[in-house]
Amino acid sequence: MFCCFRSKTEEEESTDDLGKNMTLEYKKKFLVLVVDDDPHCQTVHLAIIGAAGGFGYLAENGEEAVNRYRDGEYFNLIIMDNEMPLMDGVTATKMLRDMEVTSVIVGMTSHEDEYDAFMEAGADHCLEKPLTFGKIDSIFDQIKNA
């Protein structure tokens, strides 16, 4: 049987350093979960997040978002729509806070009536759609400075 224990070559050591640097760079980027059932909003929000320097992930409804946390995933930021099948954004926000999730949660609303419900459920912010570069940059700055 071939023995795996040997000293690394110079090439392997430099690749390791590259790997570590890439990991550090990766960690500086925000992990953002977009929770929205609308395919159009999904596309635009993920594109804006990517262009602003974040890594975007998608959940199609509140239940999926909650399940991702139950499965051990973590995100710096959750962009949460409200009206979705299976579980709406306000309910999902409340459940995540009950699970002691500390990620920043931003409710995205098409109707001002949803603002109070999101904030009472534990959202950090509630913004009117659309998501813009200005809004996402402001949120990223707040997270960095927190």
Added chain:
Amino acid sequence: MLGLGVDRLQADINRLLTSLFHQGVLDEQFLQLQQLQDDTSPTFVYDVINIYFDESEKLLRNLRLLLVDREFSDYKKIGLHLNQLVGSSSSIGARRVRNVCVAFRSASELNNRPGCLRGLEVVEHEYHYLKNMMHELFQLEQQRLLAAGVRYPM
């Protein structure tokens, strides 16, 4: 000659966009979409706008089916569809469509069926105007790319 064709088409595109901004059909959110388009996603605006059209047409069809029913009473459903239209219209910068959807939504919150029917007609009118303008814009853009010798799958 080739350069003049590209320049002329670019001028036509700029003129059309200026007019649409001036009319309030589009707002600055459309510019944000354009900023997201680059070499790695060269048809981003076209793709996003077409997803918007596909989804919006389903919503408008559903709204019409709900309202033509004389026994109709589910104003909450109307509100849900309109919230989605308001959100998606605002995310592409379709300001006039968004605004008339908000007005329509106000009528639905008052359970005002005649108001909702009028609101739907206005939304359909604005939506079709936007769609025609976007098709014109995409045609000009496609001609400009062809004139410049660029090929993108569309």
